[in-house]
Amino acid sequence: MQVFWFLPTHGDSRYLGTTQGARTVDHRYLAQIAQAADALGYEGVLIPTGRSCEDSWVVASSLVPLTERLKFLVAIRPGIQSPTVSARQAATLDRFSNGRLLINVVTGGDPVEQQGDGVYLDHRERYELTDEFLRIWRGVSSGETVTFHGKHLKVDGASRLYPSVQTPHPPLWFGGSSDEAIALAGEQLDVYLTWGEPPAAVAEKIDKVRKAAALHGRKVRFGIRLHVIVRETSEAAWRAADELIEHVTDDTIAIAQQTFARYDSVGQRRMAELHGGSRERLLVGPNLWAGVGLVRGGAGTALVGNPQEVAARMLEYRELGVETFIFSGYPHLEEAYRVAELLFPLLPLAVRDAQQVAALSGPTGEVIANAYVPEGKTEGSR
Numbered sequence: 001m002q003v004f005w006f007l008p009t010h011g012d013s014r015y016l017g018t019t020q021g022a023r024t025v026d027h028r029y030l031a032q033i034a035q036a037a038d039a040l041g042y043e044g045v046l047i048p049t050g051r052s053c054e055d056s057w058v059v060a061s062s063l064v065p066l067t068e069r070l071k072f073l074v075a076i077r078p079g080i081q082s083p084t085v086s087a088r089q090a091a092t093l094d095r096f097s098n099g100r101l102l103i104n105v106v107t108g109g110d111p112v113e114q115q116g117d118g119v120y121l122d123h124r125e126r127y128e129l130t131d132e133f134l135r136i137w138r139g140v141s142s143g144e145t146v147t148f149h150g151k152h153l154k155v156d157g158a159s160r161l162y163p164s165v166q167t168p169h170p171p172l173w174f175g176g177s178s179d180e181a182i183a184l185a186g187e188q189l190d191v192y193l194t195w196g197e198p199p200a201a202v203a204e205k206i207d208k209v210r211k212a213a214a215l216h217g218r219k220v221r222f223g224i225r226l227h228v229i230v231r232e233t234s235e236a237a238w239r240a241a242d243e244l245i246e247h248v249t250d251d252t253i254a255i256a257q258q259t260f261a262r263y264d265s266v267g268q269r270r271m272a273e274l275h276g277g278s279r280e281r282l283l284v285g286p287n288l289w290a291g292v293g294l295v296r297g298g299a300g301t302a303l304v305g306n307p308q309e310v311a312a313r314m315l316e317y318r319e320l321g322v323e324t325f326i327f328s329g330y331p332h333l334e335e336a337y338r339v340a341e342l343l344f345p346l347l348p349l350a351v352r353d354a355q356q357v358a359a360l361s362g363p364t365g366e367v368i369a370n371a372y373v374p375e376g377k378t379e380g381s382r
Contacts, residue, residue, distance in 0.1 A: 001314070001318055001323060001324075001325070001347055001348050001349055002043040002044075002223075002323060002324045002325070002349070003042055003043060003324075003325050003327060003339075003343075003344070003347070003349060004042055004043050004044045004045060004046055004071075004073065004223075004324060004325065004326040004327065005033070005037040005042045005044075005045050005046075005326075005327060005328065005332070005336050005339075006045060006046050006048075006326065006327065006328035006332060007030055007033055007034065007045050007046070007047050007048075007059065007063075007332070008025055008033075008048075008328070008332050009025065009030065009047060009048055009053040009054040009056070009059055010025075010048060010050075010052045010053045010054075011025055011052075012025050012029070012330065012331050012332050012333075013330060013331060014244075014330060014331055015243070015244060015245070015246065015247045015248075015330070016244055016245050016247075016248055016291075016292065016294075016295050016296065016330065017245065017247060017248035017249070017252045017253075017256075017294075017295040018247035018248065018252075020247050021247075021331075023331065025054075027062060029333070030054075030059060030063065031063060031066050032333055033045075033332050033333050033336060034063045034066060034067055034070060035066060035067060036333060036336045036337060037070055037336055038067040038068060038069055038070040040336060040337065040340035040344075041340060041344060041349065042070065042336070042340070043070075043071060043324070044070055044071030044072060044073055044100075044102060045070060045071075045072060045073065046073045046104070046225070046326050046328075047059050047060055047072060047073065047074055047075070048075075048298075049075035049077065049104075049106055050113065051113055051116065051117075056074045056075050057074055057089065057093070060072040060074045060093065060097075060101070061093060061096075064093070064096060064097040064100065067100075069100075070100065071100045071101070071102055072093075072097070072100060072101055072102065073102040073103075073104050073173060073326075074093070074101060074102070074103065074104060075103075075104045075105075075106045076090070076103055076104070076105055076106070076137070077106055077108065077117075078105070078107060078126070078129050078130040078132075078133035078134070079107075079108070079114075079117075079119040079121065079126065079129050079130075079133070079152075080117050080118070080119060083133045083134075083136040083137040083140070083153065083155070083158075084136065084137075084140055084155060084158045084160070086137060087136075087137050087140040087141045087160055087169075088140075088160050088162075090103060090141065090164065090169065090170055091141065091160055091162050091163060091164040091169075092162065094164035094165050094166055094169075094170050095162065095163075095164060095165055097165075098165060099164075099165035099166050099170075101164075101166070101170045102170055102171055102173055103169075103170050103171065103172050103173060104173045104174070105130065105134065105172055105173065105174040105189065107126045107127060107130045107176065107181075108126065109263045109264060109265025109267070109268055110262070110263050110265075110297075111262065111263075111264060112262060114126075121152075122264070123178065123180070123264045123265075124180060125152070127176075127178075127180035127181065127184055128151060128152060129152040129153065130184060131184055131187075131188070132148070132150040132151070132152050132153040133153060134172070134184075134188045134189075135148060135150075135188075136148050136153060136155055136158060138168075138169065138172075138188065139158075140158050140159060140160050141160070141164065141168065141169035141170075142168035142169060143159075143160070143163060143168070144159070145157055145158070145159045146158040146159070171190040171191060172188070172189045172190045172191070173189070173190065173191040173192075173193055173223070174189040174191070174192060174193065175192070175193035175194060175195070175225070175267065176265075176266070176267060177194070177205065177265075177266040177267040177270055178266040178267075181266070181267075182205070182208050182209055182212050183212050185209050185212065185213070185220060186209055186210075186211070186212025186213040186214075186215060186216060186218065186220065187212070187213075187215075187216050187218070189220060190220065190221065191220065191221045191222065191223055191324065192205075192206075192209045192220050192221070192222050192223070193222075193223045193224065193225055193324075193326070194206075194222070194223075194224050194225070194267075195224070195225050195226075195267055195270075195271055195298065195299045195300070195301065196224055196225065196226035196227075196288065196299060196300075196301035196302070196303070197270065197271075197274070197301070198284060198285035198288060199285065199316055199317060199320060201270075202224065202317060202320055202322070203320045206222055206320055206321050206322075209222070210321075221323055221324070222320075222321045222322050222323060222324070223322060223323060223324030223325065223326060224317055224322050224324070224325055224326070225298075225299040225326045226299060226301060226302060226303055226325065226326070226327055227292050227299065227301065227302035227303075227327065227328050227329060227330075228302055228303045228304075228310065228327045228328070228329050228335075228339055228343075229241050229244070229289070229302050229303070229304045229305075229329060230303070230304075230305065230306070230307055230310045230338065230339055230342050230343055231306065231338075231342075232306060232307070232342065233306055234305050234306045234309060236306075237304050237305050237306060237309075238304060238305075240304075241289050241291055241302065241304050244291065244292075244330060245279075245291045245292075245294060245295075248294060248295055252295055253277060253279075253294045253295060254277070256294065256295045256296075256297075257272065257277040257294075259297075260272055260297050263297070268297060268298070271290075271293050271297075271298070271299075271300040271301070272293065272300075274290045274293065274300070274301065275290040275291075275293055275294065275300075277294065279291075279294070282294075284301065286313065287303055287304055287305040287309050287310065287313050288301055288302075288303060288304075288313070289301060289302050289303075289304045299328075302329075307342040307343055307346055308346065310343060311343060311346040311347055314343075314347065327339060
């Protein structure tokens with residue numbers, strides 16, 4: 001099992017949908033989060049993309065020298081970027097990070113934003129373009145000289161000189177719930193990401209992707225994108241969930257849901273259907289809460305509970321085939337520590353185990369009376 005964290009390049013706060021509790025997200029703050037994730041044992045960080053975010057490639061490039069082991073999941077945007085230039089960018093960042101780059105393939109789901117970036121394609125056409133983009137990108141990234149004439153893209157003699165550290169190229173991650181997306185994942189992608197739907201819905205998606213991959217003699221790995229609210233007690237966790245949206249007004253919810261309704265993303269529609277824009281329908285599964293989706297697009301659900309409850313839900317998803325959990329929590333710096341301290345000891349994380357061994361080289365926790373190192377917590381103690 002791998003756990004990733006999130007870099008909030010679109011903003012961060014103690015509350016959603018309000019300026020109360022908001023904080024400045026500058027480079028120093030993002031560096032704090034990345035370095036915390038690196039030290040705590042997170043496998044990597046997801047950097048979001050879109051016009052409301054800082055540029056993901058610039059952010060990742062600036063944080064690579066400030067971290068040692070952390071991987072960066074960075075977006076490529078078919079239709080907005082050239083596949084050949086993107087392949088060369090990826091090879092460079094992978095080399096300069098010594099193999100710490102992961103690629104997130106984002107087709108886009110908001111037609112208005114897409115048009116602002118010069119893309120005037122419908123949902124089906126965007127997946128056609130993404131398919132062509134990846135055929136060129138993968139070929140060039142693998143060291144081939146590519147000539148390709150498609151419906152949307154055309155290159156002659158495309159190539160790159162400098163290889164990536166990871167072979168044949170950095171892994172390709174991708175999320176999408178439509179039939180077109182699942183077919184694409186089965187044929188060309190390495191890791192399929194789903195947003196945090198109830199386990200039965202996730203199992204159905206995984207089954208479809210596996211069957212799509214089998215048609216091409218391939219296997220795909222799986223991950224899930226969720227928020228997380230974990231506290232020492234279940235009661236405290238649910239209070240924290242309520243507090244997260246306590247300043248959200250009905251007008252704010254209505255504006256957000258109206259905007260999301262224009263998206264042609266099947267995944268976004270599935271997220272909205274979980275709660276229907278209603279505060280009364282936020283519990284959508286055991287320890288699965290949809291409050292974030294009232295005002296945020298994309299991943300709109302959170303695992304909520306005490307450490308044992310949240311770990312149990314994670315292990316249920318793991319039984320379905322999910323290997324990677326990409327979490328976020330508000331505010332992201334403090335919650336990175338809280339999640340690692342409360343959850344990681346309950347999970348089979350190889351990276352965390354190695355760091356715990358390394359920590360034995362010195363005291364952990366506050367030294368008592370300037371002389372005594374506190375004893376480790378025993379099972380069942382408080």
